Amino acid sequence: MKAPPPDEADATSSSIVADVLVPVAVDTAYSYRVPTDLRLELGQFVAMPLGTRIATGVVWATRAGGGDNLKSIVEVRDWPPLRQPLRDFVDWVARWTLAPRGSVLRMAVRAPDATAAPMPKWGLRKTGKPPDRLTNARTRVLAALEAASPMAKTALAAMAGCGTGVIDGLVDDGALEAVELPP
Numbered sequence: 001m002k003a004p005p006p007d008e009a010d011a012t013s014s015s016i017v018a019d020v021l022v023p024v025a026v027d028t029a030y031s032y033r034v035p036t037d038l039r040l041e042l043g044q045f046v047a048m049p050l051g052t053r054i055a056t057g058v059v060w061a062t063r064a065g066g067g068d069n070l071k072s073i074v075e076v077r078d079w080p081p082l083r084q085p086l087r088d089f090v091d092w093v094a095r096w097t098l099a100p101r102g103s104v105l106r107m108a109v110r111a112p113d114a115t116a117a118p119m120p121k122w123g124l125r126k127t128g129k130p131p132d133r134l135t136n137a138r139t140r141v142l143a144a145l146e147a148a149s150p151m152a153k154t155a156l157a158a159m160a161g162c163g164t165g166v167i168d169g170l171v172d173d174g175a176l177e178a179v180e181l182p183p
Contacts, residue, residue, distance in 0.1 A: 023106035123150030
């Protein structure tokens with residue numbers, strides 16, 4: 001029986017090092033120690049420390065090695081792994097275009113980021129409480145909300161012909177409140 005190649009080392013061993021390609025503008029993969037309780041496959045997405053943050057990368061290779069002085073992989077992401085043809089394609093595009101492999105990987109793996117919920121958008125509506133003082137600009141803001149409510153702050157300021165500071169003053173007075181807009 002032939003021993004596996006070094007890039008396909010058994011990840012259950014206690015001295016395994018994973019080379020993780022991170023989707024940043026760097027050409028080389030970073031080496032991380034694989035904790036004994038993790039079983040890694042090539043192409044798997046993992047979370048690992050990168051500088052002062054926890055980043056996501058792709059296991060590009062595994063090999064036997066000490067790795068005692070290396071940082072550890074934090075966890076395995078529950079995302080489908082990148083198959084070998086796509087990893088080969090990332091390497092080929094990087095060589096062909098002279099681009100860092102991490103940049104090419106970033107273009108290839110945007111899909112997991114797209115599955116996150118979109119950031120909520122906020123609008124303003126009247127609360128029913130009259131403002132402490134009523135100016136011409138504040139009157140125009142309240143009248144604009146009669147036509148369409150809730151409304152985004154910049155759209156409301158444009159419709160009322162005033163600055164966003166007038167709207168902030170109405171929020172501070174309690175005459176307007178922020179609500180989440182439908183997607």
